[in-house]
Amino acid sequence: MELAPMRPWDDFYPGTERFGKPDFGDVAKWNNRVISNLMYYQTNYFAVAVVVFLIVGFLNPIGMFLGGTVVTLVFMGSVWAGENQVAIKNFKRKNPTLFVFGVIITSYFxxxxxxGVMVFIFGITFPLLLILIHASLRLRNIKNKMENQMEGVGMKKTPMGVIMNLLDQQEERVNKIQDFIESKLKQ
Known part of the structure; x- marks a missing residue:
């Protein structure tokens, strides 16, 4: 496994010219943008999440430990169930976003x-919301697209690639990349 490099701040959070409203009418395109940005900026996102996590953890260490433990156990249990229970596996493949929301709602409950709800909201959900907003609004560039194609065809494995694979997001991306490459070869 290889850790993706930290992207420069001016690439991660530049002016408004590199951000744009996602196409809410084309969910597949929006999902592709989010996944691409999650893969490309994964180390930056991890750093942002750790900073927020540490701030909340400093303010309420026991609640943060409890929240992190519950979310980790629920995530691991849902991944296990998604691999070993046919109904859950089919649901996860067809509705990966709803599956993630199910994990979050179960953790919240x-x-x-x-x-520990306030710790959950500020320490775990808030960093995820920040990451989702950035990944939804950040326009992709050429470096982003090339890095994601390398990750998608399995040239390198990163922590976010493993997580996306557990959520069944990688398989769809590989198929899209293969279709893209085949269409370019035909031209």
Whole structure:
């Protein structure tokens, strides 16, 4: 496994000229943009999440530990169920976004039983929201597209690639990349 490089700040968060509203009418295109940005900026996103996580963890260490433990266990359980239970596996393949929301809602419900909802919202959900907003609004560039094609065809493996694979996002991207390459070869 290889850790993706940290992208420069001026590439990660430049002026408004590199951001644009996603096409809400074309969910597949929007999903592709989000996945591409998640793959390309994964180390930057990890750094942002760690900073927010540490701030909230400093303010409420026990709640943050509990929240992190619950979310990790729910995620691991859902991945296991998605691999070993046919109905869940089919749902995860057809609705990967709903599957992720299901993990988040289940984590929220379990944390509400322990009184850790505010820690969950600020320490875990807020960084995910920031990442999703950035990945949705950030326009891709040539470097982004090339790096993602290398990741998609399996030339290198990164932590985000493993996570996307667990969420069944990689398989769709590889098929799209193969279709793209075949169409270019035919021209």
């Amino acid at each position: 379990l944390l509400s039983l322990f009184g």
